[in-house]
Amino acid sequence: xxMGRWLDETIGERPLQATTAVPGRAGDxxxxxxxxxxxxxxxxxxxxxxxVEGLRVGGHQAVLLDHQSEEVRRREWRCAFQPLLPxxxxxxxxxxxxxxxxxxxxxxxxxxxxAPFELEQPHTMPRVDTAxxxxxxxxxxxxxxxxxxxxxxxxxxxxGRVMSYAASFxxxxxxxxxxxxxxxxxxxxxxxxxxDHNAQALVRDAIGLEAPLVLDPVLxxxxxxxxxxxxxxxxxxxxxxxxxxxxxVRAHADARGQRLVSIGYRNDWAHExxxxxxxxxxAEAMAATSALATNFFHGCVFALLNxxxxxxxxxxxxxxxxxxxxxxxxxxDRRVEEHAAERVGTLLETxxxxxxxxxxxxxxxxxxxxxxxxxx
Numbered sequence: 001x002x003m004g005r006w007l008d009e010t011i012g013e014r015p016l017q018a019t020t021a022v023p024g025r026a027g028d029x030x031x032x033x034x035x036x037x038x039x040x041x042x043x044x045x046x047x048x049x050x051x052v053e054g055l056r057v058g059g060h061q062a063v064l065l066d067h068q069s070e071e072v073r074r075r076e077w078r079c080a081f082q083p084l085l086p087x088x089x090x091x092x093x094x095x096x097x098x099x100x101x102x103x104x105x106x107x108x109x110x111x112x113x114x115a116p117f118e119l120e121q122p123h124t125m126p127r128v129d130t131a132x133x134x135x136x137x138x139x140x141x142x143x144x145x146x147x148x149x150x151x152x153x154x155x156x157x158x159x160g161r162v163m164s165y166a167a168s169f170x171x172x173x174x175x176x177x178x179x180x181x182x183x184x185x186x187x188x189x190x191x192x193x194x195x196d197h198n199a200q201a202l203v204r205d206a207i208g209l210e211a212p213l214v215l216d217p218v219l220x221x222x223x224x225x226x227x228x229x230x231x232x233x234x235x236x237x238x239x240x241x242x243x244x245x246x247x248x249v250r251a252h253a254d255a256r257g258q259r260l261v262s263i264g265y266r267n268d269w270a271h272e273x274x275x276x277x278x279x280x281x282x283a284e285a286m287a288a289t290s291a292l293a294t295n296f297f298h299g300c301v302f303a304l305l306n307x308x309x310x311x312x313x314x315x316x317x318x319x320x321x322x323x324x325x326x327x328x329x330x331x332x333d334r335r336v337e338e339h340a341a342e343r344v345g346t347l348l349e350t351x352x353x354x355x356x357x358x359x360x361x362x363x364x365x366x367x368x369x370x371x372x373x374x375x376x
Contacts, residue, residue, distance in 0.1 A: 029060070029061050029129055030061050030062075030063070030127075030128040030129050030130075031055055031060045031061060031062040031063075031128065031129065031130045031131075031132060031375065032062075032063055032064075032065040032114060032125070032126075032128035032130070032131045032132070032159065033048065033051055033052050033055070033062060033063070033064050033065060033131075033132045033134075034065045034067070034131055034132065034133045034134075034138070034151065034152065034157070035047070035048050035051070035064070035133070035134060035135060035136050035138060036048070036136045036137075036138065036146065037064045037066075037108055037111070038068070038072075038073075038076065038105065038108055039076060039136075040076050040077070040079065040080040040100070040101045040104050040105070041104070042104070042264060042277075042279055042282045042298065043136075043218075043296065043297060043298025043299075043301070044136055045104055045107060045108060045279050046218050046223075046224050046279065046282075046283070046298065046302075047135045047136055047166075047216060047217045047218050047298070048064060048108075048111070048136075048217075049111055049223060049224075049279075050217035050218045050220070050221045050222075050223045050224060051132070051134075051135060051165065051166075051217035051220075051221065052064050052111060052112055053221065053223050054217060054220060054221025054223065055132075055371075055375075056112065057221070058371070058375075060375060062112065062132075063112045063113060063114045063128075064111055064112060064113050064114065065114050065117075065125055065128070065131065066113040066114050066115065066116045066117070067116075067117060067118070067119040067122075067125070067151070068116050068117070068118060068119060069118065069119040069120060071145070072119065072145050072146065075144065075145040076101075076145075077101065080097055080098075080100070080101040081094055081097050081098070081101075083097070083239060083265055084239050084240060084265065084266065087240075089266065090266075093266055093273075093275060096275035096276040097275060097276070099276040100264065100275055100276040100277065103276065103277075103278040103279065104278075104279060107278065107279045107280075114126050114128075119149065119151060121156075122150075122151040122155070122156035122157050122158070123156050123158060125157065125158050126158070127158040127159070128158070128159050128160075129159070129160050129161070130159060130160065130161045130162070130163065130374075130375065131154070131157045131159035131161070131162045131163070132163055132164070132165050133152055133153075133154065133162065133163070133164045133165070133167060133189075134164045134165045134166045134167040134168075134193075134195075135165060135166035135167065135168070135195060135216055135217050136167075136168065137168040137169060137170030137171075137321070138152040138164075138167050138168070139152060139153065139167050139168065139169045139170075139172070139199070139202075140168070140169050140170030140171065140172050141169070141172045141182070142170065142171055142172045143170060150185070153182060153185035153186065154185055154186075154188060154189050155185055161190045161191075162188075162189050162190055163189060163190050163191035163192065163193075163374050164189060164191070164192045164193055164194070165193055165214065165217070165370075165371070166193060166194065166195035166214050166215065166216055166217060166220075166367075167192070167193070167194050167195065167199060168194065168195050168196055168198075168199050168321060169198060169199050169202055169320075170317075170318075170320065170321065171316070171317050171318070171319070171320055171321075172202075173198065173320060174198050174201035174202045174205065177202070177205060177206070178202055178205070178206040182206070183206035183207055186203060186206055186207050187206075187207040190374075191370075191373075191374045192209060192211045193211055193212045193213070193214045193367075193370050194211045194212075194213060194214070195213065195214060195215065195216050195324075195325075196213075196320060196321060196324035196325065196328075197213070197324045197327065198320040198321075198324060199211070200213060212366065212370050213328065213363075213366070214363070214366065214367035214370055215328075215360070215363045215364060215367045216298075216301055216325075218298065218301050218302070218305060219301055219304060219305055219360060219363075219364075220363075220364055220367050220368075222305060224283045224286075224302070224305065225287070225305050225306060226283055226284055226287040226306075227287070228284060228287035228288040229288065230288065230289070230290050230308075231288045231289065231290060232257075232258050232259070232290055233258060233259040233260070233261050233288075233289060233290065234249070234252075234253050234258050234259070234260050234261070234289060234290060234291045234292070234293060234348060235261055235263055235285055235286065235289035235291075235292050235293070236249070236260055236261065236262040236263065236267050236270045236292075236293045236294070237262075237263055237264060237265075237292060237293075237294045237296055237299040237302075238265065238267075238293075238294050238295040238296045238299060238315075239265040239266070239267065239295075240295075240315065241267065241269075241293075241295055241313065242313060242338065244338045244341050245293075245295075245313045245336070245338075245341065245344065246267070246269040247269075247341075248341045248342070248344035248345060249269075249293045249311070249344060249345075249348070250269050250270075251345070252344060252345035252348055252349075253271070255345075256349075258290070259271045259272060260272070260293075261274055261285070261289075262274065262275075263275075263277050263282060263285055264277060264282065283302075286302040286303075286305070286306055286308070287306050289308060290308070290309070291308060291309040291310060291311075291348040291349065292308055292309070292310040292311075293310070293311055293312075293344075293348065294310060294312050295312060295313045295314065295315050295318065295322075296318065297318055297321040297322055297325060299312065300312050300322060300325055300326070300329075300331075300334075301325070303352075304329055304331070304352070304356065304360065307351075307352055307357070308352075309347060309348055309349060309350055309351055309352065310334055310347065310348070311334055311336055311343070311344045311347035311348050312326075312334055312335050312336070313335070313336055313337075314335060322335060323335065328359070328363065329356055329359055329360060330353070330355055330356055330359045331352070331356055333347075334347050
């Protein structure tokens with residue numbers, strides 16, 4: 001696999017095609033997944049795909065509820081072309097970011113989708129037997145464009161039952177608490193599961209429920225796990241890394257003659273920029289890399305999925321998610337801070353402990369039990 005190649009050179013020139021919907025039949029047995037499936041983000045794509053395909057393999061007639069919003073669409077595209085704000089992307093990167101966005105959205109269009117409906121009018125969605133809200137930070141009241149969107153709290157959904165799977169509040173901290181209106185919406189759900197301790201605390205304080213902790217769909221349903229021979233490059237996934245972390249990763253790679261390949265986002269301290277990878281190429285790179293340097297939640301998830309060494313650093317936006325994921329997986333030592341910068345190189349060449357696999361296996365059993373109880 002040549003990491004720097006540009007594929008589909010003309011894809012940025014072509015208009016997006018209309019969605020081909022896979023309408024769910026109204027009535028018993030249809031499971032509609034409500035999540036951030038059209039985010040221009042590899043993690044959002046893979047968690048949505050993994051959940052809907054995992055449910056279908058389990059015998060459920062599952063589709064992604066294809067909500068659409070012109071305002072959300074504008075903000076997604078703005079972020080897709082300028083992901084590094086407050087630093088602006090160079091003009092030379094814009095065509096690659098455009099290709100990346102189209103590849104992601106075209107991949108979404110190939111997933112099992114309901115008939116489209118406006119997010120602001122959930123009463124127009126096709127009726128389903130069960131609506132599954134999640135995964136992703138679907139309850140994040142601080143999300144820059146989905147924050148406060150009531151359908152993600154179950155309001156207005158045309159469903160016989162409404163539940164959550166691996167829902168998260170993202171960077172909305174438990175110390176903030178939930179107002180009575182949001183708590184009432186959570187209390188009306190038929191079943192709740194969450195993917196981090198921060199969400200557990202918010203649900204507990206709001207409605208007195210100890211919500212079960214379950215795995216992110218990418219780990220629960222290993223659709224994205226691929227068998228690939230390990231290569232000598234180190235993958236970089238994320239952006240706006242602190243300087244001390246970038247220096248430590250680059251020094252480690254240079255000392256060992258390894259390439260640093262930055263996937264999806266520009267990081268000038270990497271040797272190579274691969275900005276327009278498709279979702280499939282992203283999964284292949286995650287499986288092939290010898291190690292991963294990341295500050296993204298799903299970067300850590302893919303390292304765990306493929307059993308690859310990694311060193312992560314938390315941004316303020318992702319601090320809650322990364323901290324809790326590391327605790328669940330038993331990999332808290334792989335979250336580094338500046339005072340321990342010298343550990344970065346060691347982590348990038350140290351295999352995951354066998355206990356990590358055992359902990360994830362136990363969590364899969366727990367997650368399966370929740371789904372079996374709620375969905376049958």
